[in-house]
Amino acid sequence: MTLLTTQNLIAHYGDFQALFGVDIQLNEGETVAIIGANGAGKTTLMRSIAGVLHNAPDAIRFDDTGIGSIHAADILAKGIAMVPEGRKLFPSLSVEENLQIGCYGRKVAGPWSLDTVYDMFPILRERRHNPGTALSGGQQQMVAIGRALMSNPKVLLCDEISLGLAPVIIKDIYAALPRIKKTGTSIVVVEQDISQALRVADRVYCMMEGKVTLEGRPQDLTRDAIQAAYFGAT
Numbered sequence: 705m706t707l708l709t710t711q712n713l714i715a716h717y718g719d720f721q722a723l724f725g726v727d728i729q730l731n732e733g734e735t736v737a738i739i740g741a742n743g744a745g746k747t748t749l750m751r752s753i754a755g756v757l758h759n760a761p762d763a764i765r766f767d768d769t770g771i772g773s774i775h776a777a778d779i780l781a782k783g784i785a786m787v788p789e790g791r792k793l794f795p796s797l798s799v800e801e802n803l804q805i806g807c808y809g810r811k812v813a814g815p816w817s818l819d820t821v822y823d824m825f826p827i828l829r830e831r832r833h834n835p836g837t838a839l840s841g842g843q844q845q846m847v848a849i850g851r852a853l854m855s856n857p858k859v860l861l862c863d864e865i866s867l868g869l870a871p872v873i874i875k876d877i878y879a880a881l882p883r884i885k886k887t888g889t890s891i892v893v894v895e896q897d898i899s900q901a902l903r904v905a906d907r908v909y910c911m912m913e914g915k916v917t918l919e920g921r922p923q924d925l926t927r928d929a930i931q932a933a934y935f936g937a938t
């Protein structure tokens with residue numbers, strides 16, 4: 705069943721147009737990856753869905769309701785949680801307090817609690833009283849993912865969760881996604897690392913210059929087609 709769609713989604717920053725009619729679809733239980741180079745519009749797409757940007761009120765539907773003009777807090781309450789680019793933890797708060805903040809906006813029963821987040825990322829249990837700033841980049845990313853999960857979302861939006869992390873840490877972070885998917889949560893991952901995205905996704909959209917240039921299941925996409933859609937024809 706289709707859970708989330710954007711149809712002809714357009715976004716501007718002042719006079720600058722960042723999205724030119726983006727159509728994507730996320731089905732229940734699915735993991736979708738959005739790939740594309742710097743500036744392709746991936747973050748703008750995520751921020752539009754999460755209600756941070758309001759450019760196209762009728763272009764976004766979730767659970768068969770238009771959500772394009774709804775505020776971010778209400779989008780979270782409806783069940784779409786975002787792991788923002790750059791993690792954005794509260795530096796003066798402890799790991800546990802950062803996690804607890806995640807469930808203020810949406811208090812529903814579900815698979816995620818402090819315990820289940822700590823079971824998935826055991827290092828966070830050890831560090832639970834440390835301030836967010838005392839953590840490594842990878843650990844901070846785990847907190848940001850855990851914080852979003854604490855709202856027991858139907859959809860988890862992950863914006864560049866591998867950015868700036870060492871390959872071995874990225875592997876750990878990405879290992880969490882199948883576990884999250886198993887709980888029934890649908891996932892959108894924005895990723896510049898193509899191979900990482902292809903490994904984890906049921907379907908992939910490639911964006912370039914504010915448009916979707918390629919869409920398909922990883923096993924159906926050739927390397928050449930991805931390269932052309934990602935970098936443009938050379």
Ligand code: ATP
Nearest residue numbers: 717720722740741742743744745746747748749896
């Ligand atoms: P990145 O990987 O760098 O985050 P991206 O694919 O997520 O890239 P966006 O961040 O969505 O791309 O940016 C799309 C376009 O919109 C870029 O040309 C960018 O310069 C522009 N842009 C993004 N945020 C703003 C803003 N706040 N004001 C003006 N232009 C912006």
